[in-house]
Amino acid sequence: MQPSGPAKRGYHHGDLRNALVEAAAQLAEEGGPQAVTVRAAARAAGVTPTAAYRHFENQEQLLTAAKECAMDGLASTMQEFIDAMPPIDDPVRLAMSTLGAIARGYVYFAMTEAGLFRTAFEQGGTILEGTTLAKVDSGFQMLVQGLDKLVEVGHLSAEHRPLAEITAWSAAHGFAMLVIDGPMHDWPPDMLNDALERMLGIFVRGLTSEGADDQLTAHVLADTRRG
Structure with a gap:
């Protein structure tokens, strides 16, 4: 999934965490647990890693959500x-x-x-x-x-x-x-x-x-x- 302008704008409504979880699930579906990283989820969701780390401090937390x-x-x-x-x-x-x-x-x-x-x-x-x-x-x-x-x-x-x-x-x-x-x-x-x-x-x-x-x-x- 490629980042898009509309996707980025949607995260101002407070749904970034859910978007990152959905991205993590998609990464898991395509590549298994080893594909689930905060940076990869941020990239798939169209946001910076810094923004993603506000919701998930590390890969373990994101993997748990996945x-x-x-x-x-x-x-x-x-x-x-x-x-x-x-x-x-x-x-x-x-x-x-x-x-x-x-x-x-x-x-x-x-x-x-x-x-x-x-x-x-x-x-x-x-x-x-x-x-x-x-x-x-x-x-x-x-x-x-x-x-x-x-x-x-x-x-x-x-x-x-x-x-x-x-x-x-x-x-x-x-x-x-x-x-x-x-x-x-x-x-x-x-x-x-x-x-x-x-x-x-x-x-x-x-x-x-x-x-x-x-x-x-x-x-x-x-x-x-x-x-």
């Missing part, structure tokens, strides 16, 4: 996949499909917004304080609540519930990282889709205390596909 944007985008995408599901009357199928949609949304965001996804989990910046932690929690709570719902509807026993969110998160995150930064990066779309379907099928079968159900697995895969 992380928050990335977390917002990730949670929003997961919610979009949930919202796109068809009406489902069966409570077990609904609970499992919701979890499947969360997983699909997570992987989709990683594949389509790789720079932001990397930034969301970059170790630089502050990830365990303030609003950034709340944004991590908002997406993570989708998964936690989905698993609690499985217990509520009797599909997953309370005995098997502890730390199930870590297993589920690991499956989706591991798949995503294999695609964006690993050996699956150059796989053709059809092959990636088949692998994702297989991963989700195993994911569904693993989150039950009632034994594998091929029909439920087929329903969940169909319920959570988009397009």
Whole structure:
């Protein structure tokens, strides 16, 4: 994004901080966390580094703000996949499909917004304080609540519930990282889709205390596909 006269004039209204955050998110989207610097964000926003440093003292502060944007985008995408599901009357199928949609949304965001996804989990910046932690929690709570719902509807026993969110998160995150930064990066779309379907099928079968159900697995895969 190139600096422009109108953009510079707009910052007299007090929205420079937001403009810098948007610029940081764009830098992260295009180049990952290493591309997020105060000077680069200032240049993209069309202001001087001095003006930018009034809002962000260093790269760590700006990276934290970029992380928050990335977390917002990730949670929003997961919610979009949930919202796109068809009406489902069966409570077990609904609970499992919701979890499947969360997983699909997570992987989709990683594949389509790789720079932001990397930034969301970059170790630089502050990830365990303030609003950034709340944004991590908002997406993570989708998964936690989905698993609690499985217990509520009797599909997953309370005995098997502890730390199930870590297993589920690991499956989706591991798949995503294999695609964006690993050996699956150059796989053709059809092959990636088949692998994702297989991963989700195993994911569904693993989150039950009632034994594998091929029909439920087929329903969940169909319920959570988009397009």
